[in-house]
Amino acid sequence: MPVAAQPRATLVLDNGAYTIKAGYATVEAPSIIPNCLARGRDRRVYIGDEFLTQCKDFSGVVFRRPFEKGHLTNWESEKAIWDRVLLNPEVGFNVNPDETGLIVTEPVLHLPACSSNMDQIVFEEYGFSTYYRCTTSALVHENETGQLFGGSGRSDTTLIVDSGYSATTIIPIVADAVYYPAVRRLNVGGKLLRNFLKETISFRHYNMMDETHIVNEIKDQSCFVTANFAKDLETCKRLPPARNPLILDYVLPRATASGFRQGHVRDVALPPDPDDQILTLGNERFSVPELMFSPSDIGIRQAGLPEAIMQAVSAVPDPDVRGLLLGNVVLVGGSTNFPGFRERMSTELQALVPDDVILRLGFPEDPITYGWQGGAQLGQQKSRLRSRQVTRKEYMEHGPNICLRKFGKKSIEAVE
Structure with missing residues (x-):
């Protein structure tokens, strides 16, 4: 039996709910692209990376994400994002699907109907030469x-x-x-932690319920996991802010004459700018990540x-x-x-x-792209990948069932 012709290049797409990590298997690091549609105050809809590169004001941005509770449910939005990632040369990829193989990830307990939709999109909408669908954990396992x-x-x-x-x-x-x-x-994931911080800040300080992106930046730059939650909580109660080593001042973003100024942690060695709006954070810094270790604190059983x-x-x-x-x-x-x-x-x-x-x-040096790195290694091992992937010819001959047989049927059971 003749061996099917292999594609000239393999593109690895780690399709996360928050970001897409995309790149050819031969490059050292992927491009990281927001997996979202964002509508700014200028009423313009930004697709994927456009939000970070073209949006001038991050306040009040409304997001629409293809994923809901960990499942890819909105293919209309995802298709628009994939079109920009795969076909738009501005992003760095100008993919010719006829000559390209695709490795793409899905959630571990993905619904079968959602997986089938992905198979159809890959072959019937884009027409990739070969295709391998797996979980991010499977690609993590491909690393050394x-x-x-x-x-x-x-x-x-x-x-x-x-x-x-x-x-x-x-x-x-x-x-x-x-x-x-x-x-x-x-x-408990990044979305829940961000939303909890957003509600806490809005109750204690400023109303930031509509500032999803800004609060996410605050979380990433300010929060930490404490070694002793009770001790640090007592420190914040007992010591005044001026003497509390856990207190942090965050400078909120604002518009200036030269453009939009990003939010950042204030450098205490520098004199404060009187025009800055300061958000002072105390136990919020460690109470938010604590939910990973004690979700019952907010009623998660x-x-x-x-x-x-x-x-x-x-x-x-x-x-x-x-x-x-x-x-x-x-x-x-x-x-x-x-x-x-x-x-x-x-x-x-x-x-x-x-x-x-x-x-x-x-703990990988870069835990966000580690799955993509495993996919890149697999993409360069043609013999191993050949036994797992589905070719466009196979799909056209056997239909969607070939993907079910080749990629395996997942056991969807109650997960504690």
């Missing part, structure tokens, strides 16, 4: 994760913790395959992330495999970037692990 633990290569058994925009998902990979009965989802990790591991029946998983824990996603997250996670998870089990946590 052993380097995260001071070694080399990778294990075929890995526990991947992906703390993204919509939620935090814990995915055990056993013998290079997702063990779906043990997958766990914690309904789920265990914290360390406990959820142990629940996922405990759902694997073989005790030897459980030990391997705990020895190869890889944490990715934007919410793992908080200062102090690594130390807190290591401390709390170690306290839950049996004494005879070695716990190893791997």
Whole structure:
């Protein structure tokens, strides 16, 4: 049987709910593009990267995202964003689908109908030469994760913790395959943390309920994970702001004669600008990320992330495999970037692990693009990719069912 002709290039598209990480498999780093449509005060609709490169005023921006609760549900919006990413030379890609293979990600527990829609869009709308649909965790597993633990290569058994925009998902990979009965989802992600901070600031300081982007910037620049929540909370109660080391002043963005000035943490070594509007943050800085460890604080009836990790591991029946998983824990996603997250996670998870089990946590240098990096490695291994992908010819001959057979049917069950 003749081998189908391979595409000239492979494009890797890590299609996250908050950002798209896109790039050819041969480049060192991807482009990071907002996965959204944004409507500014000028009533213009910005698509994807246009929001960051062309929008002049980030206040009052209204967003429309293709993802809802972690599922890709709005293909009208996603298609508009993909058109700009894939076909517009301004973004850096001017893809010729006839000569290009596509590796694209989907959520771990994606609805079958949503997966089928993606298959149809890829082949019937764009006409890519070849196509491989998988989860971000599958691409994370393609990396040489052993380097995260001071070694080399990778294990075929890995526990991947992906703390993204919509939620935090814990995915055990056993013998290079997702063990779906043990997958766990914690309904705390970047979106919930941002919304909680937005409500807290609006109640205590200024009304910022319509300032989604600005509050997200405040979260990313100001928040941290505390090593001792009760102690730091008491410090904020006991000490006046002038003596409290946890207090931080954030300069809100504003329009100036020279243009729009971005928000930033105020440098205490410099005299304050009388025209600046200052937002003073205290326990908000660590109370927001604390929800990852104690979601019950706001009424979410789920265990914290360390406990959820142990629940996922405990759902694997073989005790030897459980030990391997705990020895190869890889944490990715934007919410793992908080200062102090690594130390807190290591401390709390170690306290839950049996004494005879070695716990190893791997934190990639860039947890946001680590999945894309694995996809880039896979994209350069033509022989491995060939056995997984679907060609356009196969799709036209067999229809959508070929994707179901080739990519596997996921087990969608209740996830604790």
